[in-house]
Amino acid sequence: MLLLLSMALFALGLIGVIVRRNLLVMLMCMELMLNGVNLSLVTFAQQTGTSAGAVLVFLIFVVAAAEIAIAIPIVLVLVHQRRTLDADAYTDLNG
Amino acid sequence: MINALLANLDTALLFVFALSALVGAALMLVLRHPMQVAMALISTMVFLGGIYGLLGVHFIAAFQVLIYVSAVMVFMVYVIMLLDVRDASFTHRFSAWLLPGIAFGTLLFAALGYSLWYGADQLANTTVSFGLAQFAAAFLSEYWLQFELTSVLLVAAVVAALAVIKGSRRRDRG
Numbered sequence: 001m002l003l004l005l006s007m008a009l010f011a012l013g014l015i016g017v018i019v020r021r022n023l024l025v026m027l028m029c030m031e032l033m034l035n036g037v038n039l040s041l042v043t044f045a046q047q048t049g050t051s052a053g054a055v056l057v058f059l060i061f062v063v064a065a066a067e068i069a070i071a072i073p074i075v076l077v078l079v080h081q082r083r084t085l086d087a088d089a090y091t092d093l094n095g
Numbered sequence: 096m097i098n099a100l101l102a103n104l105d106t107a108l109l110f111v112f113a114l115s116a117l118v119g120a121a122l123m124l125v126l127r128h129p130m131q132v133a134m135a136l137i138s139t140m141v142f143l144g145g146i147y148g149l150l151g152v153h154f155i156a157a158f159q160v161l162i163y164v165s166a167v168m169v170f171m172v173y174v175i176m177l178l179d180v181r182d183a184s185f186t187h188r189f190s191a192w193l194l195p196g197i198a199f200g201t202l203l204f205a206a207l208g209y210s211l212w213y214g215a216d217q218l219a220n221t222t223v224s225f226g227l228a229q230f231a232a233a234f235l236s237e238y239w240l241q242f243e244l245t246s247v248l249l250v251a252a253v254v255a256a257l258a259v260i261k262g263s264r265r266r267d268r269g
Contacts, residue, residue: 009117015197016124018195019192021188025132029124042150064162077260
């Protein structure tokens with residue numbers, strides 16, 4: 001059941017990143033995807049009785065903190081230049 | 096009857112927490128204001144922390160609340176308050192990818208569920224819980240290199256954040 005929940009969280013986060021237009025909401029949906037992966041890692045660690053999954057969850061915590069620390073300044077700089085949080089306003093940024 | 100209820104209390108609480116986390120995640124997709132989305136995400140994270148506590152990994156539950164809810168999400172809520180969120184993405188919530196995105200997400204969920212359904216017998220169904228001592232010993236004896244690498248990653252993230260802000264300021268001046 002918990003693996004099913006983690007899959008649902010990951011899929012909902014992915015849908016959110018694709019369908020929402022607000023940059024901050026897209027970032028939060030990415031956090032939701034990380035949370036889904038964390039739940040599956042904890043469940044697997046519980047089922048196998050090893051601590052490698054829990055260690056990986058800790059490293060994901062750190063990576064999520066680093067990700068948000070670098071993503072928020074980028075969003076702030078973007079909004080400072082274009083005055084909007086709409087992802088469709090930044091289509092000229094794709095390569 | 097009360098004894099039977101108490102014996103099943105963990106399972107019932109697990110079910111309630113899982114359902115609440117799912118509802119919070121689904122609300123994130125439809126709520127309009129980013130602050131409401133942030134509150135839904137915070138509730139999902141707190142319920143996930145409750146699930147971790149019920150599973151017996153209390154230290155991960157504590158760090159889920161300490162790092163995610165208090166550090167990451169407080170940062171996020173500050174930025175939402177700092178920025179003007181009532182723009183084009185406020186009046187039109189969804190991008191043009193609404194239907195393909197939902198179809199792709201449903202397909203992904205179906206594929207994952209299919210693999211879980213047919214791979215479930217390979218998973219042991221026994222729940223072995225491990226304590227903080229075992230985790231700490233493994234963390235500092237086996238995974239010390241990864242631990243040190245995360246500190247490098249954090250320093251790199253701080254330097255990069257400063258560089259982004261500084262670079263944009265220089266562009267403004269020049």
